[in-house]
Amino acid sequence: xxxxxxxxxxxxxxxxxxxxxxxxxxxxxxxxxxxxxxxxxxxxxxxxxxxxxxxxxxxxxxxxxxxxxxxxxxxxxxxxxxxxxxxxxxxxxxxxxxxxxxxxxxxxxxxxxxxxxxxxxxxxxxxxxxxxxxxxxxxxxxxxxxxxxxxxxxxxxxxxxxxxxxxxxxxxxxxxxxxxxxx
Amino acid sequence: xxxxxxxxxxxxxxxxxxxxxxxxxxxxxxxxxxxxxxxxxxxxxxxxxxxxxxxxxxxxxxxxxxxxxxxxxxxxxxxxxxxxxxxxxxxxxxxxxxxxxxxxxxxxxxxxxxxxxxxxxxxxxxxxxxxxxxxxxxxxxxxxxxxxxxxxxxxxxxxxxxxxxxxxxxxxxxxxxxxxxxxxxxxxxxxxxxxxxxxxxxxxxxxxxxxxxxxxxxxxxxxxxxxxxxxxxxxxxxxxxxxxxxxxxxxxxxxxxxxxxxxxxxxxxxxxxxxxxxxxxxxxxxxxxxxxxxxxxxxxxxxxxxxxxxxxxxxxxxxxxxxxxxxxxxxxxxxxxxxxxxxxxxxxxxxxxxxxxxxxxxxxxxxxxxxxxxxxxxxxxxxxxxxxxxxxxxxxxxxxxxxxxxxxxxxxxxxxx
Numbered sequence: 001x002x003x004x005x006x007x008x009x010x011x012x013x014x015x016x017x018x019x020x021x022x023x024x025x026x027x028x029x030x031x032x033x034x035x036x037x038x039x040x041x042x043x044x045x046x047x048x049x050x051x052x053x054x055x056x057x058x059x060x061x062x063x064x065x066x067x068x069x070x071x072x073x074x075x076x077x078x079x080x081x082x083x084x085x086x087x088x089x090x091x092x093x094x095x096x097x098x099x100x101x102x103x104x105x106x107x108x109x110x111x112x113x114x115x116x117x118x119x120x121x122x123x124x125x126x127x128x129x130x131x132x133x134x135x136x137x138x139x140x141x142x143x144x145x146x147x148x149x150x151x152x153x154x155x156x157x158x159x160x161x162x163x164x165x166x167x168x169x170x171x172x173x174x175x176x177x178x179x180x181x182x183x
Numbered sequence: 184x185x186x187x188x189x190x191x192x193x194x195x196x197x198x199x200x201x202x203x204x205x206x207x208x209x210x211x212x213x214x215x216x217x218x219x220x221x222x223x224x225x226x227x228x229x230x231x232x233x234x235x236x237x238x239x240x241x242x243x244x245x246x247x248x249x250x251x252x253x254x255x256x257x258x259x260x261x262x263x264x265x266x267x268x269x270x271x272x273x274x275x276x277x278x279x280x281x282x283x284x285x286x287x288x289x290x291x292x293x294x295x296x297x298x299x300x301x302x303x304x305x306x307x308x309x310x311x312x313x314x315x316x317x318x319x320x321x322x323x324x325x326x327x328x329x330x331x332x333x334x335x336x337x338x339x340x341x342x343x344x345x346x347x348x349x350x351x352x353x354x355x356x357x358x359x360x361x362x363x364x365x366x367x368x369x370x371x372x373x374x375x376x377x378x379x380x381x382x383x384x385x386x387x388x389x390x391x392x393x394x395x396x397x398x399x400x401x402x403x404x405x406x407x408x409x410x411x412x413x414x415x416x417x418x419x420x421x422x423x424x425x426x427x428x429x430x431x432x433x434x435x436x437x438x439x440x441x442x443x444x445x446x447x448x449x450x451x452x453x454x455x456x457x458x459x460x461x462x463x464x465x466x467x468x469x470x471x472x473x474x475x476x477x478x479x480x481x482x483x484x485x486x487x488x489x490x491x492x493x494x495x496x497x498x499x500x501x502x503x504x505x506x507x508x509x510x511x512x513x514x515x516x517x518x519x520x521x522x523x524x525x526x527x528x529x530x531x532x533x534x535x536x537x538x539x540x541x542x543x544x545x546x547x548x549x550x551x552x553x554x555x556x557x558x559x560x561x562x563x564x565x566x567x568x569x570x571x572x573x574x575x576x577x578x579x580x581x582x583x584x585x586x587x588x589x590x591x592x593x594x595x596x597x598x599x600x
Binding site: 027029031032033034036037038039040042062063065066067068070071072081083085087088089090091092093094096098117118119120121122123143144145146147156157164 | 235401412413419432510534
């Protein structure tokens with residue numbers, strides 16, 4: 001398998017995605033005595049090109065490892081990051097690759113990737129119930145961690161009015177939580 | 184659960200509380216006679232919203248201790264990955280000595296966790312004498328951890344930018360004595376687990392996960408290595424003192440020459456890793472540089488720095504069960520973490536459970552499920568539901584455990600005759 005350097009990986013994304021590639025950054029840090037480098041790469045893409053970007057990751061490594069999908073509520077948008085690792089199995093060659101994209105709050109939809117990465121199902125189910133991002137085409141639409149009697153339309157990781165803040169008991173003498181009515 | 188099963192006559196939910204799985208999780212097994220044809224994993228019984236607390240209530244330093252309590256057994260792995268994520272997000276240096284101390288503590292945890300698992304595995308196939316023996320052997324490393332950190336578990340060693348306690352020269356003899364003990368006891372463990380014919384019969388070709396399935400289902404840790412994937416964060420990525428130590432991922436063919444991907448191979452990998460951990464700690468003791476153990480000892484100053492920091496970072500650590508992953512985002516002016524995402528190794532390994540259990544027998548469920556060393560939280564009874572009549576009957580944990588023991592006895596009897 002041909003292994004690209006972090007810079008070459010960024011270039012390959014630029015070529016593959018053209019105008020849908022928006023930004024990138026490479027973070028490196030020296031570790032311990034021998035000063036080997038820890039490397040993480042962050043690739044920012046437009047949501048339209050998301051599937052193409054995932055397929056490109058699969059070209060870099062036949063079976064990329066997806067650790068998890070993280071999601072951040074950032075006001076008008078929700079940022080999703082698909083945390084992949086590629087080039088595992090070789091001494092200090094593995095790279096963390098975060099595939100990042102912004103979804104506007106009024107249209108929180110992203111296609112499933114379980115057809116190319118079957119193991120992504122758990123984290124897709126979790127993103128769906130915790131952040132309220134609809135995963136289009138998900139093969140198993142049930143909740144993962146939340147109980148069945150948890151109210152619909154409340155998403156624990158949201159920081160806007162859709163969060164669980166009004167479900168919390170605010171102890172006497174304590175301030176309410178951000179976004180809640182008792183604030 | 185899907186309603187498309189035609190051959191299936193029974194659904195057996197095991198859990199959420201059941202001694203065979205040791206923590207709160209539910210397995211819905213669709214069975215045809217003794218054979219398992221459909222598996223559904225239901226999680227969430229012990230979801231405590233830890234990420235939410237980190238994003239809404241705690242400051243990052245408080246969250247280290249919260250991360251430590253994600254799991255009672257991996258109480259080093261989560262803070263290890265978490266502090267790395269924060270250090271990457273805020274670009275904080277870690278002293279070299281601290282990197283070595285972190286690795287020593289993490290490897291002690293691996294020894295105790297793998298031995299704990301080995302005991303549980305012996306119990307699951309009905310070898311309770313081995314279970315007691317292995318747990319007695321494990322006590323030695325628990326005592327050492329108490330000696331070094333003040334606590335058997337939840338050791339509170341980690342701090343953003345270093346560790347909280349030093350390991351001094353005076354403590355070396357006790358560490359070396361414990362390592363010698365494990366070196367001596369290793370061949371005995373190997374004989375008990377790998378050469379015993381009954382253990383081999385209960386574990387060989389049981390709960391197979393093929394290489395390709397392990398890769399597709401994102402398995403990690405000993406589960407994926409037993410399937411022949413040489414994936415180990417300690418080997419693959421530069422972090423901690425591991426980056427200096429040239430770690431090599433252990434796959435079962437090192438010992439047996441083949442990769443089957445079954446329960447037996449998972450035992451092989453874990454036992455060899457105990458030996459590997461002993462060697463890693465020895466090298467750390469020999470090569471540990473002198474110097475500071477913390478970049479910023481004043482917590483108020485550290486918190487002020489984190490409040491100003493802006494950025495995001497990932498932290499990875501090879502926990503005993505596999506890759507432990509933390510993602511952290513910091514925003515300037517925020518007291519708490521803006522985003523915190525944790526991925527524990529079992530989260531990834533559970534995806535492989537249907538593949539591991541399908542085609543097996545009910546009596547193999549305890550050992551096959553335990554073979555990924557699931558870390559969720561326990562089971563008391565199983566309900567057998569007849570789908571046609573919707574009649575429920577209870578299969579208690581004891582009965583399920585008895586089924587497993589009976590299978591061991593049956594195989595043994597067949598051997599003797």
